[in-house]
Amino acid sequence: xxxxxxxxxxxxxxxxxxxxxxxxxxxxxxxxxxxxxxxxxxxxxxxxxxxxxxxxxxxxxxxxxxxxxxxxxxxxxxxxxxxxxxxxxxxxxxxxxxxxxxxxxxxxxxxxxxxxxxxxxxxxxxxxxxxxxxxxxxxxxxxxxxxxxxxxxxxxxxxxxxxxxxxxxxxxxxxxxxxxxxxxxxxxxxxxxxxxxxxxxxxxxxxxxxxxxxxxxxxxxxxxxxxxxxxxxxxxxxx
Amino acid sequence: xxxxxxxxxxxxxxxxxxxxxxxxxxxxxxxxxxxxxxxxxxxxxxxxxxxxxxxxxxxxxxxxxxxxxxxxxxxxxxxxxxxxxxxxxxxxxxxxxxxxx
Numbered sequence: 001x002x003x004x005x006x007x008x009x010x011x012x013x014x015x016x017x018x019x020x021x022x023x024x025x026x027x028x029x030x031x032x033x034x035x036x037x038x039x040x041x042x043x044x045x046x047x048x049x050x051x052x053x054x055x056x057x058x059x060x061x062x063x064x065x066x067x068x069x070x071x072x073x074x075x076x077x078x079x080x081x082x083x084x085x086x087x088x089x090x091x092x093x094x095x096x097x098x099x100x101x102x103x104x105x106x107x108x109x110x111x112x113x114x115x116x117x118x119x120x121x122x123x124x125x126x127x128x129x130x131x132x133x134x135x136x137x138x139x140x141x142x143x144x145x146x147x148x149x150x151x152x153x154x155x156x157x158x159x160x161x162x163x164x165x166x167x168x169x170x171x172x173x174x175x176x177x178x179x180x181x182x183x184x185x186x187x188x189x190x191x192x193x194x195x196x197x198x199x200x201x202x203x204x205x206x207x208x209x210x211x212x213x214x215x216x217x218x219x220x221x222x223x224x225x226x227x228x229x230x231x232x233x234x235x236x237x238x239x
Numbered sequence: 240x241x242x243x244x245x246x247x248x249x250x251x252x253x254x255x256x257x258x259x260x261x262x263x264x265x266x267x268x269x270x271x272x273x274x275x276x277x278x279x280x281x282x283x284x285x286x287x288x289x290x291x292x293x294x295x296x297x298x299x300x301x302x303x304x305x306x307x308x309x310x311x312x313x314x315x316x317x318x319x320x321x322x323x324x325x326x327x328x329x330x331x332x333x334x335x336x337x338x339x340x
Binding site: 018019021022025026039040043046047050051052053055056057060063064070073074077078081082083084085086087088089090091092093095097101104105108109111113114116117120159160162163164165166167168169170171172173174175176177178179180181185186189190191192193194196197198201214215218219220221222223224226227228230231232 | 244246248253255258260261262263266267274277279282286288291295299300304305316323329
């Protein structure tokens with residue numbers, strides 16, 4: 001029993017490791033941006049440790065740097081992060097039913113776009129130990145990258161630091177493209193979600209919708225489209 | 240200034256944590272509806288796609304380099320390369336094409 005828990009944890013760590021490596025350039029960029037903007041290094045690393053998120057933390061930090069009010073910072077970050085509720089709800093269906101509330105409150109901290117996607121693709125029920133393993137290396141990678149970015153900030157050539165802006169999206173592409181190649185429904189859902197995002201972004205009627213809500217609405221449209229036209233068959237592990 | 244920034248960060252952490260844990264903490268029932276099950280199954284792809292496009296094209300401060308980086312990332316991912324290779328390939332492409340454009 002103890003042995004299988006340990007194996008679960010190690011399996012999680014292994015699955016989290018590529019995420020952690022991918023986080024390095026992204027969090028590095030965050031460290032650069034925050035320290036260049038005038039935040040102390042300790043606070044910059046503290047943001048990564050406590051927030052562990054990309055878009056929300058980038059947006060919140062730029063608002064702090066521009067002297068925004070508590071309400072603006074909190075509301076913007078919250079709206080960008082509402083999408084985690086969808087992911088968390090989705091995970092609630094895959095978690096081992098016997099995991100206690102306290103344990104859920106601990107590993108829930110580590111749900112990110114990437115850990116969620118990797119956990120979703122895992123066959124079978126998810127255990128507490130697997131989840132703890134899965135989130136541990138990404139937390140480390142995210143904080144370490146931030147620290148390095150903050151330390152090195154002034155000595156890095158501008159061309160390199162702006163090139164790193166694409167890292168986050170490169171990771172997203174690495175996650176969604178392989179399943180899209182083998183699954184027609186997934187490809188269609190991706191195209192529908194992107195089309196929805198473009199319409200919401202560029203049609204003037206929708207210009208009042210903020211970035212965070214746009215992602216949520218587009219996600220709901222894309223996933224609903226998929227659920228309607230390509231319902232997942234019972235107990236299919238993955239398609 | 241620092242005190243205000245620190246408090247703001249704590250508020251950010253709170254509103255990032257709550258949406259993550261509320262559903263898994265509160266919701267334990269098995270969802271029966273095939274529609275909602277499928278909907279939840281497809282969320283990862285829908286979320287990441289809408290976060291990536293079109294924002295990736297503006298991620299480097301130069302649309303030409305970003306387009307090249309995107310093309311390389313798509314190609315590497317299509318070939319089944321992992322997270323790290325795709326991300327680094329995109330960065331390197333943006334950096335190199337940045338010397339030209």
